[in-house]
Amino acid sequence: MTQTPHLALVPGTAPAAAPAPETPVILEIEGLTKSFISTPGLGGHIANLFGAGIKRQEVRAVSGVDLSVKTGEIVGIVGESGCGKSTVARMLAGISNPTGGEIRYRGKARSKMTRAEREDFALSIQMIFQDPYASLNPRMRVRDIIGEAAVVHGYVTRAEMPAYVEDLMTRVGLAPDMADRFPHQFSGGQRQRIGIARALALKPDVLICDESVAALDVSIQAQVLNLFMDLRDSLGLTYLFISHNLGVVEHISDRVVIMYLGRVVESAPTEELYARPHHPYTRLLMDHLPTLSVERRTHRPIAGDLPSPLDPPPGCPFNPRCPLATDRCRSERPALREVTPGHISACHFDDTSSAEIR
Amino acid sequence: MSTDMMSKETRDADLGAPVLKIEKLCTWFDTREGTARAVDGVDLELYEGEILGLVGESGSGKSVTGYSVMGLIDPPGRIAGGRILLDGRDLTRLSEEEHRRVRGKDIAMIFQDPSMTLNPTLRIETQMIEAVRAHEACSTAQARRRAKDALDMVGIPSPEERLRAYPFELSGGMRQRVAIAIALLNKPRLIIADEPTTALDVSIQSQIIYELQTLCRETGTAMIWVTHDLAVVAGMADRLAVMYAGRIVEVGTTKEVIEQPGHPYTRGLMGSVPMHETRGRRLARIPGATPSLLHLPQGCSFRERCALADKACTRMPELAQHHQAQSIRCWHPGETDR
Numbered sequence: 257m258t259q260t261p262h263l264a265l266v267p268g269t270a271p272a273a274a275p276a277p278e279t280p281v282i283l284e285i286e287g288l289t290k291s292f293i294s295t296p297g298l299g300g301h302i303a304n305l306f307g308a309g310i311k312r313q314e315v316r317a318v319s320g321v322d323l324s325v326k327t328g329e330i331v332g333i334v335g336e337s338g339c340g341k342s343t344v345a346r347m348l349a350g351i352s353n354p355t356g357g358e359i360r361y362r363g364k365a366r367s368k369m370t371r372a373e374r375e376d377f378a379l380s381i382q383m384i385f386q387d388p389y390a391s392l393n394p395r396m397r398v399r400d401i402i403g404e405a406a407v408v409h410g411y412v413t414r415a416e417m418p419a420y421v422e423d424l425m426t427r428v429g430l431a432p433d434m435a436d437r438f439p440h441q442f443s444g445g446q447r448q449r450i451g452i453a454r455a456l457a458l459k460p461d462v463l464i465c466d467e468s469v470a471a472l473d474v475s476i477q478a479q480v481l482n483l484f485m486d487l488r489d490s491l492g493l494t495y496l497f498i499s500h501n502l503g504v505v506e507h508i509s510d511r512v513v514i515m516y517l518g519r520v521v522e523s524a525p526t527e528e529l530y531a532r533p534h535h536p537y538t539r540l541l542m543d544h545l546p547t548l549s550v551e552r553r554t555h556r557p558i559a560g561d562l563p564s565p566l567d568p569p570p571g572c573p574f575n576p577r578c579p580l581a582t583d584r585c586r587s588e589r590p591a592l593r594e595v596t597p598g599h600i601s602a603c604h605f606d607d608t609s610s611a612e613i614r
Numbered sequence: 615m616s617t618d619m620m621s622k623e624t625r626d627a628d629l630g631a632p633v634l635k636i637e638k639l640c641t642w643f644d645t646r647e648g649t650a651r652a653v654d655g656v657d658l659e660l661y662e663g664e665i666l667g668l669v670g671e672s673g674s675g676k677s678v679t680g681y682s683v684m685g686l687i688d689p690p691g692r693i694a695g696g697r698i699l700l701d702g703r704d705l706t707r708l709s710e711e712e713h714r715r716v717r718g719k720d721i722a723m724i725f726q727d728p729s730m731t732l733n734p735t736l737r738i739e740t741q742m743i744e745a746v747r748a749h750e751a752c753s754t755a756q757a758r759r760r761a762k763d764a765l766d767m768v769g770i771p772s773p774e775e776r777l778r779a780y781p782f783e784l785s786g787g788m789r790q791r792v793a794i795a796i797a798l799l800n801k802p803r804l805i806i807a808d809e810p811t812t813a814l815d816v817s818i819q820s821q822i823i824y825e826l827q828t829l830c831r832e833t834g835t836a837m838i839w840v841t842h843d844l845a846v847v848a849g850m851a852d853r854l855a856v857m858y859a860g861r862i863v864e865v866g867t868t869k870e871v872i873e874q875p876g877h878p879y880t881r882g883l884m885g886s887v888p889m890h891e892t893r894g895r896r897l898a899r900i901p902g903a904t905p906s907l908l909h910l911p912q913g914c915s916f917r918e919r920c921a922l923a924d925k926a927c928t929r930m931p932e933l934a935q936h937h938q939a940q941s942i943r944c945w946h947p948g949e950t951d952r
């Protein structure tokens with residue numbers, strides 16, 4: 257059997273249901289901050305011997321990010337590489353500790369959790385990575401890759417494990433008779449399914465997908481995106497969906513957060529954000545929305561490169577690249593504020609819709 | 615009169631002789647398990663200033679097509695048949711030495727990974743000056759000026775500084791732009807861009823596409839843009855060729871292929887693109903996975919994944935004209951699902 261078996265769940269065509277407004281918040285972060293100290297490195301040390309004076313520098317990878325996610329919601333996080341998306345994801349998944357701010361899970365602050373509660377919390381949030389191959393142990397059989405952690409954490413006994421894994425494999429569209437194989441015997445799309453099954457084995461409430469479909473062919477990407485939507489419907493999963501692909505995020509998310517240089521610069525329900533992007537950065541990004549229109553696109557690039565987080569510009573972080581920047585933008589950092597209900601943006605222009613970005 | 619309104623014949627008459635004409639190209643790999651026909655009878659044409667999007671899933675033979683044109687097929691691979699005519703000259707007959715003179719001069723390739731082009735141990739300027747002087751007798755100063763102009767052309771800020779840098783000192787996007795600048799150095803007749811922007815941020819991707827597009831229009835350089843994502847080439851390419859299991863299954867103007875895709879595989883690819891129109895819905899999926907080249911079904915290679923397949927499909931369909939410039943390799947072109 258070499259073909260990818262079809263998913264047991266019949267793909268529906270009705271738009272997926274976004275959670276109702278009164279749905280409880282499952283995950284909340286407030287003022288989340290992460291700094292890395294960059295040390296000079298060997299070359300720097302040697303240069304320092306000759307008086308170069310290279311110092312330890314602080315990199316603010318994430319600065320004061322607020323976010324609240326409802327049960328069953330799919331929140332997309334978009335931004336250029338280096339803007340801090342993965343750092344946020346790793347802090348939420350408990351892989352890295354925040355330098356500042358608070359994470360609350362089901363109303364309880366992580367800093368106030370007992371050790372046992374913190375472990376439970378870590379298991380409730382699972383990550384799906386970009387490169388399925390790098391994250392799977394090549395010497396383990398798929399059965400153990402998927403089921404081992406579930407045994408260790410006491411979700412199933414070792415005797416129950418094979419049946420448990422078979423069920424998970426079926427759920428993600430892998431033939432259970434392939435459980436004895438090794439990762440290299442699977443295609444890229446199948447390996448991504450193995451990673452998903454491994455995450456599901458721990459019965460998480462939240463999946464954090466960090467560029468999970470970026471390395472896949474569009475045809476395989478479509479299968480995996482459908483799987484994520486099916487799993488939300490059947491298991492009530494909540495997702496943080498990180499991607500630099502605006503088309504993918506629009507397709508799957510209920511709400512979208514735009515990040516720039518470690519900060520949230522805009523957030524709104526997906527339809528609102530794509531129909532009425534407010535922040536100049538978001539509006540420039542929207543120019544690069546993938547479409548199947550044959551109209552000649554005159555790709556208007558965003559001027560300049562992403563500034564280094566080692567040396568963020570004063571004022572609005574986007575000002576050096578912003579076509580609307582004024583003196584105020586160069587000196588005063590705009591706060592996030594609500595432009596319409598549920599739609600927040602951090603830009604000094606009250607109504608950029610009247611200001612033409614050219 | 616726009617290109618897509620013309621018949622195939624008038625196009626040819628209008629555009630003069632093609633820059634590149636690939637005829638029945640076969641590039642096969644002899645492996646222990648059997649012969650993998652990675653490219654199996656591919657025909658393609660490309661005219662001056664034209665951009666052709668070569669689209670298909672991984673393993674369909676896009677890169678091997680590009681490497682064949684570049685003369686980069688090494689054993690166990692071999693050109694098993696066909697011709698590759700660059701301005702009428704058959705590249706498959708060139709000696710290795712002759713091919714080396716064509717590569718980097720008349721044809722240049724941009725790889726997905728810029729480290730295929732860049733030597734990590736040499737400064738950018740050393741590599742670029744060498745690339746110019748390998749094909750042309752000129753002074754170091756002249757070559758250096760050309761290098762700086764090329765960096766300017768691909769939108770690299772402060773090119774003087776970058777020239778003195780080593781590749782590792784540049785970001786991924788910047789390295790790719792340098793690799794592109796190197797491809798442009800000798801004003802080639804043909805550029806083969808093999809998924810050059812797949813690993814890059816959308817904004818940088820757009821910038822690179824914009825610059826290469828402008829360059830082709832202005833200098834008449836022809837370009838093959840290889841990708842698995844139709845959305846990348848829809849707004850850029852003049853024509854599209856869709857590849858499946860080593861064969862072209864559909865070719866036509868971009869408008870024809872996108873607005874009236876005729877092959878079931880092309881339609882599947884289009885349905886897989888997530889975008890505004892698909893929001894909140896399930897994407898159309900092409901069932902199954904790409905078959906192994908060693909175990910292709912008899913007849914149409916797409917048969918086992920195709921909703922339209924019937925008895926006729928157990929014989930191999932020819933690539934046949936369907937509409938003006940559009941040709942399709944299918945027994946049921948343009949039919950919708952039964």
Ligand SMILES: Nc1ncnc2c1ncn2[C@@H]1O[C@H](COP(=O)(O)OP(=O)(O)O)[C@@H](O)[C@H]1O
Pocket residue numbers: 292293294315316317335336337338339340341342343344565
């Ligand atoms: N372990 C680390 N040490 C130092 N800097 C880091 C580390 N991890 C991330 N960074 C820096 O933090 C910033 C954000 O990185 P990341 O969260 O990976 O961005 P994204 O996922 O959006 O591409 C980058 O400037 C990156 O260089």
Ligand SMILES: Nc1ncnc2c1ncn2[C@@H]1O[C@H](COP(=O)(O)OP(=O)(O)O)[C@@H](O)[C@H]1O
Pocket residue numbers: 643645650652670671672673674675676677678679690691907
């Ligand atoms: N060095 C090689 N040895 C054996 N087979 C190869 C080799 N290189 C490529 N192939 C075969 O050629 C097919 C097409 O590869 P490629 O052109 O790289 O696909 P694409 O670029 O469309 O993803 C592969 O599926 C593989 O079977």
Ligand code: SF4
Pocket residue numbers: 877878879914915916917918920921922923924926927931943944945946947
């Ligand atoms: S020839 Fe038959 S099997 Fe092949 S694509 Fe056309 S309808 Fe499908």
Ligand SMILES: [Mg+2]
Pocket residue numbers: 341342343466
């Ligand atoms: Mg990341």
Ligand SMILES: [Mg+2]
Pocket residue numbers: 676677678808
């Ligand atoms: Mg390839």
